[in-house]
Amino acid sequence: MKIRDALAALTVSGLLLSAGCGSNSGSDTGSSQPGGSPAAPTGAVTVFAAASLTESFTTIGEDFETANPGTKVTFNFAGSSALATQINQGAPADVFASASPKNMATVTDAGNGDGTATTFVKNQLVIAVAKGNPKGIKALADLTRPGLKVALCAEQVPCGAAATKALATAKVKLTPVTLEQDVKGALSKVKLGEVDAALVYRTDARAAATDVDGVEFPESAGAINDYPIIVLKNAPNKAGAQAFIDYVVSDKGKAVLTAAGFQAP
Numbered sequence: 001m002k003i004r005d006a007l008a009a010l011t012v013s014g015l016l017l018s019a020g021c022g023s024n025s026g027s028d029t030g031s032s033q034p035g036g037s038p039a040a041p042t043g044a045v046t047v048f049a050a051a052s053l054t055e056s057f058t059t060i061g062e063d064f065e066t067a068n069p070g071t072k073v074t075f076n077f078a079g080s081s082a083l084a085t086q087i088n089q090g091a092p093a094d095v096f097a098s099a100s101p102k103n104m105a106t107v108t109d110a111g112n113g114d115g116t117a118t119t120f121v122k123n124q125l126v127i128a129v130a131k132g133n134p135k136g137i138k139a140l141a142d143l144t145r146p147g148l149k150v151a152l153c154a155e156q157v158p159c160g161a162a163a164t165k166a167l168a169t170a171k172v173k174l175t176p177v178t179l180e181q182d183v184k185g186a187l188s189k190v191k192l193g194e195v196d197a198a199l200v201y202r203t204d205a206r207a208a209a210t211d212v213d214g215v216e217f218p219e220s221a222g223a224i225n226d227y228p229i230i231v232l233k234n235a236p237n238k239a240g241a242q243a244f245i246d247y248v249v250s251d252k253g254k255a256v257l258t259a260a261g262f263q264a265p
Contacts, residue, residue: 041243042070046092046236048083049075050099050158050227051182052123055207056260057097057248063256064247071240079157079182080104087112087232094241097229097248099123099183100158104228114235117228120249121262123201124224125162126214128190133213135196140170140217143197151189151198152176159183162223163199170219187212201225203261226265 045064049057054077061073076083076093080103087096088110096113097120098104104117129137135148143150153160160179167174177195180186186198191211205214229248231241247253258264 041240045240047095049097094235114231117230119265125220149195151186151195154179165223166219206261
């Protein structure tokens with residue numbers, strides 16, 4: 001009896017030791033919290049984003065940091081074509097949000113994306129004019145009036161490509177007094193009174209509503225831009241990058257984007 005009891009005790013001890021070892025090896029991964037849920041993101045997240053996302057992404061970034069203590073989101077806002085070039089030249093970044101699939105393809109075709117880009121919003125052009133629309137601009141054709149000064153984005157920039165398409169659809173030919181490298185540059189010309197009008201995104205006109213009015217025009221419906229977002233291949237913080245994208249496409253992120261005037265994909 002004593003020998004049998006001793007063997008039983010040894011067996012129980014062995015099972016307990018084995019269970020304890022199994023528990024310890026699971027905790028060494030650091031990839032999940034107790035219960036199997038993903039670990040909360042931490043650290044710096046660098047986001048390269050189209051200039052038209054400035055206001056909405058700034059808000060989303062602040063909300064993301066509040067929801068994830070220990071994170072810090074840093075943005076680089078510029079024209080999508082310029083951002084794509086920077087990324088392909090090795091600029092350190094975690095996330096790329098482009099204002100067009102074409103500029104996103106520049107990055108993914110070079111092998112610098114991780115996975116497949118997700119389209120998260122769409123955007124549409126309006127004619128930005130000074131508050132109160134003193135020139136009475138109502139359509140694209142009005143932009144060809146003698147003496148009227150117009151700003152456009154450069155054609156390689158998404159807002160410029162969309163403008164070119166819309167003008168072609170309307171069969172309107174005009175000579176802008178300036179070609180800007182991003183939509184904020186074109187909008188600033190209106191705000192400063194340097195031009196009478198500019199073709200910008202609806203979201204940018206809305207963000208500057210104290211200074212400008214946005215005139216809708218039907219041809220913009222045929223030149224809507226999709227906005228894709230992706231984690232970058234060489235992202236220093238891939239977990240943080242994916243968490244940020246997940247937040248952008250969450251209900252909270254969508255609410256911010258919708259309030260800014262973006263359309264659902």
